[in-house]
Amino acid sequence: MINFDNSATTFPKPASVRNAVSLAVGRFGGNPGRGGHKLSREAAEQVYITREKAAALFSADVENVAFTANCTYALNMAIKGILQYGGHTVISSLEHNSAARPVANLAQYRGVTYSIAKADEDDDKTIENFKSLIKEDTKCIICTAGSNVTGQITPYKRLAKLCNERGIAFICDCAQASGVIDITLDDGIDFICTSGHKGLYGPAGTGLLITNGKFPLSTIIEGGTGATSAELEQTPFLPERLESGTVNTPGIMGLGRGIDFVRQKGTKRIREHEQMLCSVLTNALKKHGNITVYRSEKASYLPIVSFNIGSYHSAAVTEYLGRRGFALRGGLQCSALAHHTLGTLETGVVRFSPSAFNTGQQVNMLIAEIDKIAAGRVSL
Amino acid sequence: MPKSLIAMTSITYAMKAKRMLNNKGLYCEIVRTPKNLGSGCGYCLSVTKEPAEIIRLLEQNGIPHKNILSRAQD
Numbered sequence: 001m002i003n004f005d006n007s008a009t010t011f012p013k014p015a016s017v018r019n020a021v022s023l024a025v026g027r028f029g030g031n032p033g034r035g036g037h038k039l040s041r042e043a044a045e046q047v048y049i050t051r052e053k054a055a056a057l058f059s060a061d062v063e064n065v066a067f068t069a070n071c072t073y074a075l076n077m078a079i080k081g082i083l084q085y086g087g088h089t090v091i092s093s094l095e096h097n098s099a100a101r102p103v104a105n106l107a108q109y110r111g112v113t114y115s116i117a118k119a120d121e122d123d124d125k126t127i128e129n130f131k132s133l134i135k136e137d138t139k140c141i142i143c144t145a146g147s148n149v150t151g152q153i154t155p156y157k158r159l160a161k162l163c164n165e166r167g168i169a170f171i172c173d174c175a176q177a178s179g180v181i182d183i184t185l186d187d188g189i190d191f192i193c194t195s196g197h198k199g200l201y202g203p204a205g206t207g208l209l210i211t212n213g214k215f216p217l218s219t220i221i222e223g224g225t226g227a228t229s230a231e232l233e234q235t236p237f238l239p240e241r242l243e244s245g246t247v248n249t250p251g252i253m254g255l256g257r258g259i260d261f262v263r264q265k266g267t268k269r270i271r272e273h274e275q276m277l278c279s280v281l282t283n284a285l286k287k288h289g290n291i292t293v294y295r296s297e298k299a300s301y302l303p304i305v306s307f308n309i310g311s312y313h314s315a316a317v318t319e320y321l322g323r324r325g326f327a328l329r330g331g332l333q334c335s336a337l338a339h340h341t342l343g344t345l346e347t348g349v350v351r352f353s354p355s356a357f358n359t360g361q362q363v364n365m366l367i368a369e370i371d372k373i374a375a376g377r378v379s380l
Numbered sequence: 381m382p383k384s385l386i387a388m389t390s391i392t393y394a395m396k397a398k399r400m401l402n403n404k405g406l407y408c409e410i411v412r413t414p415k416n417l418g419s420g421c422g423y424c425l426s427v428t429k430e431p432a433e434i435i436r437l438l439e440q441n442g443i444p445h446k447n448i449l450s451r452a453q454d
Contacts, residue, residue: 033391036412036423048395063392227390227422237444240390 002362005327007148007176007304007353009197009204016257021203024250031246033226043249050256051239057259058192058210059184066209066242067196067252071175072098074193074209077242078171079103079142081217082191086111087139090130092119092154093341094147097334099173103142113137116337119147121298123155130159140169140190140215145177149338149349150294151304153177160188169215176302179262180271185212199270200262201356202255205248217242261356270356274303277354277363281305284367288374294342294349306349309373314348316380317373321350324369328352384431385424386438387413387446394423397443401427401434408434413449424449 003011024046030039032047047067055062068074079102083089091103093116106112115133120126130141141163145156156172163170171191177183179199185192189212196206211217223244225235235241262270278301285291285307294306309317318330331348332339339345354363372378388394394410401408406429413422427434431448438445 041410044391044395048392051392052399062396063390225390235390237389237393239392 001325001327002358002366003327004352004354004358004362004366005329006355006358007198007333007351008329009195010199010201010355010357012357013201013203013254014257014261016261017201017203017254020257021250021254024253028249028253032249033240034224034246046256047247047249047252050252050259053256053259053263054208054210057184057263058208059186060192060210061213063238064211064213066211066239067247068207068209068242069205069248070197070207071173071193071195072207074207075099075142075171075173076102077209077220078191078193078211078217079140080106080220082140082169082171082215083112084110084218086137088113088115088135088137089139090115090117090133090141091337092117092126092130092143094119094144094149094152094154094338095142095335096144096148096173096175096338097336098175099142099144099171100335100337118341119143119152119154121152121296123158126155127158127162130162134162134166134168138166138168140171142171142173144173144175145181145183146302146304147335147338148176148304149333149335149342149351150306151176151302151353153181153300153302156183156189157187160190163190164188176304180267180274180302182267185210190214196251196255196258200255201258203251203258206251206255209242211238213238219244221245265356271303273356274354274358277358277360278303278305278352280360280363281352281367285370288371291370291374294344303354305352307352308344308347308349309370312347312373312380314344314350317350320373320378320380321366321369326366326369328366383426383428384434385411385414385426385449386431386434387449388423388425389444389446391423393443393445394425397425397438397441397445400441400443401425401437404437406434406437422446 030043032044117129174194178194192210196202225240290310314330409426
């Protein structure tokens with residue numbers, strides 16, 4: 001099976017990631033930060049090493065890097081930690097459910113209000129859309145750096161600047177952007193939420209919540225942190241405050257190697273390779289009059305291509321491609337807002353998302369199958 | 381060599397301190413806070429250099445710490 005669904009999770013992983021997970025399970029089996037014995041200290045050292053790597057990648061202080069189970073957890077922790085029981089937020093029209101649902105839940109049960117700013121192809125319009133919706137009680141802006149449906153890159157740096165000027169927090173979903181663009185706290189972002197298992201090539205079950213420390217977070221999960229154990233109150237300082245319970249040492253060690261992989265290759269090189277594969281596909285798709293590609297000349301994109309063939313439902317297309325050995329994602333990609341914006345709620349889209357491991361030859365094989373569908377040589 | 385114990389707020393800050401001190405060529409180990417010297421699950425830096433000097437370096441580097449606990453046995 002050739003994986004072109006790397007936006008969901010990258011596969012395969014680098015051999016070094018697999019080896020680190022194996023090493024963690026076989027050798028670093030202590031509970032990090034939970035004892036004075038050698039097993040615990042050695043595991044803690046390994047966790048700390050990955051924390052340092054993530055801090056360097058995102059220009060953060062090491063203690064401001066918290067490990068989470070995935071990006072959804074990181075977003076929930078940041079969103080609920082800032083909004084708590086009231087206030088207003090502005091989110092983009094491209095948000096994944098991992099950001100939109102926590103906001104909707106807060107609106108339903110905790111008196112939070114929210115507005116949705118249209119992410120336009122024109123960045124100036126996007127900024128104006130956000131600006132016009134900021135109110136006196138707005139606590140934060142929540143925006144993806146790049147859509148997981150179309151790959152459209154938002155003006156996240158300008159949004160960060162806007163938030164800084166207004167003294168509100170900027171929470172950025174970097175799940176799709178991490179590892180392909182150099183996105184860091186230096187861009188002015190207050191909370192970087194990202195998965196570890198996508199563009200950072202770590203194992204599933206890893207994510208990161210990274211902050212510049214400007215906005216204290218209330219917690220949504222409390223428990224044992226290995227620190228301040230005599231107190232009933234949750235540990236006040238990071239990262240332990242946000243890491244209740246035993247952390248995922250094998251995942252974290254694997255993530256450390258994934259970050260090494262990204263840094264060694266370089267985000268620019270990875271992005272250029274993946275963009276080249278996207279261009280090969282897009283050019284082939286455009287030869288068919290009955291294929292819609294969801295890209296605009298005016299916008300810039302992460303290496304993701306979304307399309308539909310004729311009137312086929314996207315799931316029918318991906319099912320056929322799956323039978324032919326290609327993993328692509330159909331349906332709504334857990335992003336109802338983005339599909340509402342695109343007008344594709346009924347059909348969904350077929351999403352192609354390559355990784356550093358995909359090749360041009362693989363893309364050509366995929367194109368041959370897509371050609372068959374578009375030309376009506378196979379019926380779905 | 382006689383060692384001193386400096387109580388730290390967390391394992392992460394203890395690791396950060398250890399890295400910083402090691403980078404300056406200073407000996408440092410992370411040990412569990414002895415039960416007769418502290419409550420809860422604390423960690424200490426075990427250092428051979430004058431603890432006041434270590435405290436100065438911690439503060440200079442913005443690393444939170446608690447107090448100097450004792451001069452430990454070798």
